[in-house]
Amino acid sequence: MIVASVRSLPARFTPGSLSRNSLFALGQSLTVGVCVFLAYRLVITHAGLERFGLWSLLLAGSSMARIGDISGGGALARFVAAALRGDDPQRSSFVVHTVILTSLALNAAIALAVWVAAPLALPLFVAPTLLVEAHALMPYVVASMVLSALAAAVTSGIDGAQRADQRALVVVAGALVFFGACILLVPRQGVFGFGVAQVLQQATVIVLGWLVLRRHVADLGWLPRRWRRDAFAETTGYAVKLNAIGLTGLMFEPLAKFAFNHAAGPGLVALYELASRLVVQVRGLVVSAAMPLVPAFAARTGTSDPAFQQMLERATRIANPAAIGTAVVTLAGAPVMSLVVLGRISPDLLAMNAALTAGWSINILVVPIYFAAQGLGILRWNFASHAAIALSVLIGTFLLVPAFGPPGLVSAIVMGLTSSMLIVLFGNAHAFDAMGMVRRCGVHLLGGSVTIAMLCSVALVLALLTRV
Incomplete structure (x- = not known):
């Protein structure tokens, strides 16, 4: 063999x-x-x-x-x-x-x-x-x-x-x-x-x-x-x-930046840009590697094609270690980036990075099923997932920032990213008649989510202790 x-x-x-x-x-x-x-x-x-x-x-x-x-x-x-x-x-x-x-x-x-x-x-x-x-x-x-x-x-x-x-x-x-x-x-x-x-x-x-x-x-x-x-x-x-879908996606990043600008000015926007850019860039390694799935899924005859289902399940299993690896690399790279770019260790940058890493890394688990939907032209659940992320920024801006400041906005964004993952997973799985695949990959999906949450929680606590 x-x-x-x-x-x-x-x-x-x-x-x-x-x-x-x-x-x-x-x-x-x-x-x-x-x-x-x-x-x-x-x-x-x-x-x-x-x-x-x-x-x-x-x-x-x-x-x-x-x-x-x-x-x-x-x-x-x-x-x-x-x-x-x-x-x-x-x-x-x-x-x-x-x-x-x-x-x-x-x-x-x-x-x-x-x-x-x-x-x-x-x-x-x-x-x-x-x-x-x-x-x-x-x-x-x-x-x-x-x-x-x-x-x-x-x-x-x-x-x-x-x-x-x-x-x-x-x-x-x-x-x-x-x-x-x-x-x-x-x-x-x-x-x-x-x-x-x-x-x-x-x-x-x-x-x-x-x-x-x-x-x-x-x-x-x-x-x-x-x-x-x-x-x-x-x-x-x-x-x-x-x-x-692009509209809701475009709304998220600008709305987040405008919200941070409103909360504390361009300096905080820059910190958010750096913290977000690190995890998005590392996540982009996985997303870019998975991007050829779009034309590959589009080349199949439909969701009933056994080759389509096999490709989707295999890609979903591979996404689990990729998501955990993204979290590990991002969390380890945050202090290095802070030293290289800012010339110092910024506790605020590390804390923001830890929170954003949790949301974006868990989101990687559903990248294959997201691309499958795009390849087939079944876009309603992908749209709903982006809408959830954009809505999280609005909730954070108007409800949580007045009470908790910028940490409230970051928390809302993380919740939005997590909810978007669930929407993509279960919405598209139902549309593809792929709930059996979700059950077979359930251990991978749940284990990956819990592992990422634990890693990011530890990193967040360490960043807050550094601030003290």
Whole structure:
């Protein structure tokens, strides 16, 4: 058996295989994470924690403005995969061209609206002492809005060709350009150099990603030029449903940042950004490795397909050690990040990180079933899960912050993340007729949740003792 497994390894890692795609996606997340945190260290050192928090706040506001993006760029993988399996070889190029052109038009219009509204909106959220810098940063913010949407569409198209390995190389190249630009620009220009670096990163991903996509999609050409009404109707119809999920997801992060800003100012926003970014980045290693599941599930004939059920159960079992590993790595990495980025051990950062790690790590347990729903287009329970997270921020802001301060908001977010996990698990399992799979994996799911909760509780207590 061992010899057979060894002999099967080359086949499992052939170009386009799920194992190879997952491995490269994991490497992408790891490399991008290192680049991001080293860049954070640079900008905080040269521009300060408050200005870094200002940039984060502006990006959060711009992400809320993108709720009107129904181009379907993020879901392009699903349509490219379906088109490449069809009889019409040109269908995939029509889909790609239509989505890219629609994304460009919509996001350019949204960016223009943000630019026009900025003079009226910024004084409502930004302290008077930072207003001049906030206005000066807006060109980089709106440019990043448009380019990041196009970059997401192009990389999603590569995923649709089931070449997440090549997508990973493209994204890593963009991250290296970003970090290199930060090294050159941030010491001289501060947070403005950080903004330029992000624009250069997205532009790099777009150019390289398009070159890669041309290898897999016939008759794609050098520039998108063919917009088709039928392709628009198909992709936009699905994107409207997916965008409802994206809307609740976009609401969560900006609402949380605005709530922390209201509670204690940009400094606390920056601490939340660092604490959240660490766990989300480490979690992103698992999520990125699992991302190739979306086109893999979409390739099955339906939920009754035995191969679908087997893949779902196997992925759910693997998610358990991945979730526990995420918690361990994040909790161990928090003091290191605090020393590297802040130059000191911050008890507030460690406490916030421990709480957020509990919520985000437990959420990993249902990533496979979440992606299965996305691959099949069954999105109602995924939407409900994001709505629960967004609602938790509102509850924390208006009910718990007045009584308990920022810890009340953090507690509400953790409860929202935990409830979203339960919604995804039981809602989708019922929709897939997969409750038997849930029962078979029950020990893994419950054991993983309890282990993560215990680890994070110990870390939280240690952080509070450090504060004393």
